[in-house]
Amino acid sequence: MAVQTSPPAAAAGSQKAPVVKRTDNWWGGTLFFFIVFSAFGAWATFRAFQNGFYETAGASQFGGAYYLSPLYSPTLRLSTKIAGFNISPALFILPFPLCFRLSCYYYRKMLYRAYGADPLGCAIAEPEPLASMRRKKYKGEKYFPLVVQNFHRYAFFAAAIFIIMLWKDTIESFFFKSGDSMHFGMGLGSIVFLTNVVLLSCYTFSCHSWRHFVGGNADCYSCSVLNQTKHGLWKKVSFINEKHGTFAMASLISVALTDVYVFLVTSGHFHDIRFF
Amino acid sequence: MASKTITLRVFRGDDKGGELVEYKVETFENMVVLDAIHKIQAEQDSSLACRWNCKAAKCGSCSAEIDGKPALMCKTQVHDCAGDSITVTPLRTFPLVKDLVTDVSWNYRMAAKIPPLTPTKETAGKPFNMQQIDVDRVQEFRKCIECFLCQNVCHILRDHERTDAFFGPRQMVRIASLEMHPMDSLNRREQLKGEAGVGFCNITKCCTEVCPESIHITDNAIIPLKERVVDDYYDPVRKGLIAIGLIKKRNKAPLSSVPNDLTKIIS
Numbered sequence: 001m002a003v004q005t006s007p008p009a010a011a012a013g014s015q016k017a018p019v020v021k022r023t024d025n026w027w028g029g030t031l032f033f034f035i036v037f038s039a040f041g042a043w044a045t046f047r048a049f050q051n052g053f054y055e056t057a058g059a060s061q062f063g064g065a066y067y068l069s070p071l072y073s074p075t076l077r078l079s080t081k082i083a084g085f086n087i088s089p090a091l092f093i094l095p096f097p098l099c100f101r102l103s104c105y106y107y108r109k110m111l112y113r114a115y116g117a118d119p120l121g122c123a124i125a126e127p128e129p130l131a132s133m134r135r136k137k138y139k140g141e142k143y144f145p146l147v148v149q150n151f152h153r154y155a156f157f158a159a160a161i162f163i164i165m166l167w168k169d170t171i172e173s174f175f176f177k178s179g180d181s182m183h184f185g186m187g188l189g190s191i192v193f194l195t196n197v198v199l200l201s202c203y204t205f206s207c208h209s210w211r212h213f214v215g216g217n218a219d220c221y222s223c224s225v226l227n228q229t230k231h232g233l234w235k236k237v238s239f240i241n242e243k244h245g246t247f248a249m250a251s252l253i254s255v256a257l258t259d260v261y262v263f264l265v266t267s268g269h270f271h272d273i274r275f276f
Numbered sequence: 277m278a279s280k281t282i283t284l285r286v287f288r289g290d291d292k293g294g295e296l297v298e299y300k301v302e303t304f305e306n307m308v309v310l311d312a313i314h315k316i317q318a319e320q321d322s323s324l325a326c327r328w329n330c331k332a333a334k335c336g337s338c339s340a341e342i343d344g345k346p347a348l349m350c351k352t353q354v355h356d357c358a359g360d361s362i363t364v365t366p367l368r369t370f371p372l373v374k375d376l377v378t379d380v381s382w383n384y385r386m387a388a389k390i391p392p393l394t395p396t397k398e399t400a401g402k403p404f405n406m407q408q409i410d411v412d413r414v415q416e417f418r419k420c421i422e423c424f425l426c427q428n429v430c431h432i433l434r435d436h437e438r439t440d441a442f443f444g445p446r447q448m449v450r451i452a453s454l455e456m457h458p459m460d461s462l463n464r465r466e467q468l469k470g471e472a473g474v475g476f477c478n479i480t481k482c483c484t485e486v487c488p489e490s491i492h493i494t495d496n497a498i499i500p501l502k503e504r505v506v507d508d509y510y511d512p513v514r515k516g517l518i519a520i521g522l523i524k525k526r527n528k529a530p531l532s533s534v535p536n537d538l539t540k541i542i543s
Contacts, residue, residue: 015292016372018296020343023344109480109481113480122486135436142441153503217503219457241495
């Protein structure tokens with residue numbers, strides 16, 4: 001393919017066009033993410049170390065409800081101690097969903113923007129001295145440390161296992177203990193749990209790595225029956241993948257709110273509303 | 277909408293330097309920024325240089341930065357811009373030629389490095405019916421009008437100046453259309469990981485944000501390409517499954533099999 005081109009760019013001078021500040025609201029989304037993610041990080045850290053107020057376990061003072069905070073799911077009965085301190089089971093659980101979120105393609109975009117200013121926004125010059133330090137030295141995700149983001153697919157499979165366990169918790173939240181028997185019912189907590197697990201499932205299964213795994217990796221969809229099936233799956237995942245970012249934020253907020261709900265109920269600040 | 281007078285601040289200068297010059301322009305209904313530039317050329321200063329062709333958002337010539345945001349001048353309504361003043365500057369990533377004209381030839385040189393569609397010897401020259409399910413995915417990439425707004429806004433090229441290491445979003449779209457083509461027989465992942473530098477992209481999605489053709493550059497081209505590179509280079513489980521024969525290795529020709537004259541640039 002012979003291509004006729006104009007003289008090399010190097011022949012031109014080095015003067016660049018001036019920087020003009022964008023006048024539209026380019027910072028709103030990034031600021032929103034920064035506030036929500038930072039608040040979630042602070043709350044989740046506090047709760048992870050608190051090691052309490054995370055399950056109702058069918059106790060009579062909670063109306064026999066089985067509510068388990070998503071930060072402490074699945075239930076781990078551990079008695080690990082370091083220097084006399086009980087180690088919270090959440091510390092063994094949270095690294096998995098955390099890795100999934102930190103290596104998620106949507107979160108990568110927002111984290112680089114909100115916490116790395118790389119870039120702050122589209123066509124927004126990076127602040128000094130970062131801009132000078134990084135110019136011509138940028139390595140992106142090609143080299144260590146950010147090359148580890150390529151392991152996102154493993155984080156996805158770990159997160160998918162947690163989704164199964166969270167569905168189990170959600171089903172349990174629809175059953176209540178009265179005396180020695182269990183009965184089907186619905187509390188406000190059940191709705192909170194169901195909303196949370198639906199949003200988490202949508203977020204997890206709209207993942208780009210999953211989309212690649214189920215069908216994106218094929219070159220020729222029409223070449224075999226297997227690849228035709230892959231095409232069908234790829235199209236379905238692509239449909240929800242378009243809203244991956246929305247599900248990412250909605251599920252982050254729903255996880256926090258579900259945990260807050262369990263915290264309020266178990267600490268006695270709020271009585272679960274029972275519909276039947 | 278009633279006409280009004282607005283102030284257009286337009287960059288005037290070349291690669292040795294320049295400044296923003298103010299022009300007063302009378303607007304009319306549905307006026308786009310390119311109309312305003314043309315009005316300046318016709319009524320006030322015929323030496324103002326800008327590149328344009330179709331004025332229908334299909335040729336990709338009139339790319340510029342309007343109030344700091346990369347956009348096509350022919351697709352930006354004057355009335356949509358905030359206030360009574362609009363600033364128009366050339367693409368910042370590329371070397372200045374004159375006023376709003378920049379030298380975008382670097383993009384063509386990178387495009388020339390990408391080998392064209394290469395069918396296998398057995399299929400080359402024979403009729404091939406492309407099925408709709410194979411068209412579905414790559415059709416979107418054909419919408420590209422090569423306005424290079426994505427190349428301009430990409431911070432790797434714009435701020436970090438890594439034109440030596442990353443081909444840019446436009447070329448990723450081009451590689452994706454070939455890599456995902458059922459007839460192509462080349463192992464393009466080698467180039468993607470190497471000189472094309474897909475690993476440099478950190479998913480800022482600015483390319484998608486500015487694309488006038490609404491191509492989902494990041495979601496549908498760059499991320500799938502990244503995942504394909506991961507398949508071949510960063511997935512030890514997959515490598516293990518190939519080693520024990522549970523997964524078949526892709527049978528693609530190496531990049532070195534491409535004749536040199538296919539990627540040669542005539543300058």
